[in-house]
Amino acid sequence: MRVYPNQLAAQLTKLKSVYLVFGDDPWLADNCKQQILTAARNQGFDERITLDTQDTGFQWSQVEQEFQAMSLFASRRIIELHLANAKPGTDGAAMLQQLVAHPTPDTILLLMGPKLGMDQTKTKWFKALDAQGIYLPCTTPEGAQFQRWLVDRIRELKLKLNRDAEAMLFNLYEGNLLAADQALKLLKLLANEKELTAEELSHYFEDQSRFSVFQLSDALLENHKSRAMHMLSQLKAEGTAMPIVLWALFKELALLLKLKSAQEAGTNLNAMWSSLRIWDKRKPLYQSALNRLNLLQIEKMLAVAANLETKLKQQGEEDWVGLSHLCLLFDPTAHRQLAHIEVC
Structure with missing residues (x-):
């Protein structure tokens, strides 16, 4: 099931067995990951196993072994798997389909990777995982979508900025959520709860927007x-x-x-x-x-x-x-x- 990052919080009351976090925006991907991990820990998933298909010596059998292994430290575990190039290959695709065909309530698979193309979302392995869980496309918002993200983030951090200051941040950081979030957190430390103007912001930041x-x-x-x-x-x-x-x-x-x-x-x-x-x-x-x-x-x-x-x-x-x-x-x-x- 496709869920956009800003809708994720409402979907974490009852956890799914699979979460697919794919996209090229590092801030969105990490934010989604942290929300999932926090919700999982709060619901008793105390052990986390991290695997990466790019690691030397990685074998897909490791993933199967982790799913079948009894935890030494907790009864419930999260298996975080980083999928290089968003392509599991023939062996990996077969393994992932096999694992989700028999889900267990004590194990969550958190699969992470780069942006998926339309053809990749139509593969059998992806459809099998998507049917059991939630797919989070982490694509950098642009234009009005970025402006909504920025306003929401300003509100979450309880910052006070006038309209000119918000417009300046929009122009400076559109296309780079990570830099925008870092800038907002810095303002949180510096502002001391006063309302900031565009003139005051100009002393703090350089233009760090990123475009393609x-x-x-x-x-x-x-x-x-x-x-x-x-x-x-x-x-x-x-x-x-x-x-x-x-x-x-x-x-x-x-x-x-x-x-x-x-x-x-x-x-x-x-x-x-x-x-x-x-x-x-x-x-x-x-x-x-x-x-x-x-x-x-x-x-x-x-x-x-x-x-x-x-x-x-x-x-x-x-x-x-x-x-x-x-x-x-x-x-x-x-x-x-x-x-x-x-x-x-």
Whole structure:
């Protein structure tokens, strides 16, 4: 059963035999793990065994032995298993299915690993475990979801921040829950229960937000210029290789070109979403871009991207100014205002 991290507390009154904590956000994954461990200890699960599939000499038979072993110290135990690459392999998949086919009320399996793809959640081993327990996808919240997380965390820590201070924290730490939580805990120590302003926060923190090229792509498709410029600046500051950013933009522009060409030819786009691997959640992003950009503008953007790639490959020049120019062109007004500027 899929349960989101913010819903976990309500699910821990009666413990399940399996918990699947998968995702790339370290704060969310650790927070879920600690909630489960605390609830388990409170209900008599006093012994904890930790195994990692990456450890030298690890054998899946160890997991089976731990499930069958009688505890020397407690009648109930938690087996925490870290699954590298979220792939148990043939032997591991068979073993996990075998174990959950005969659950015991005295043993909890806590399985942890990186983010799962849709194909992995459709495997037999995952479905078998999910049917017996709770799956917690620990994906970093973005935009309004991150803002809700931030407000909730501020409330939990009983901090007092005015709206400008909250907005500053949002801009500083979106995409990095771990840094945001550390910052809030520091404020808890420093604030001494007084209300904090944005000006006071500026003395404490540096910009530590973390973004991926995929988040940048989404912001551009939605025409969130200031957000996209902030992300691009952060990607550069974090040392993200420019070819990776260019690859992401080329990918989106190539998709937009196919969709726009089909649209102008009178083709029903509903038949194209699946073939282009554009899922329901992302359709509105592309539709937004298609509604404001014409075919000529998209072709112009691809030409700019090609010029940037040529400079990079032939001259070894990372033109981040030109890349900023390209990002601005996702807004059609920029095509008129920047038409006199050539990226070459």
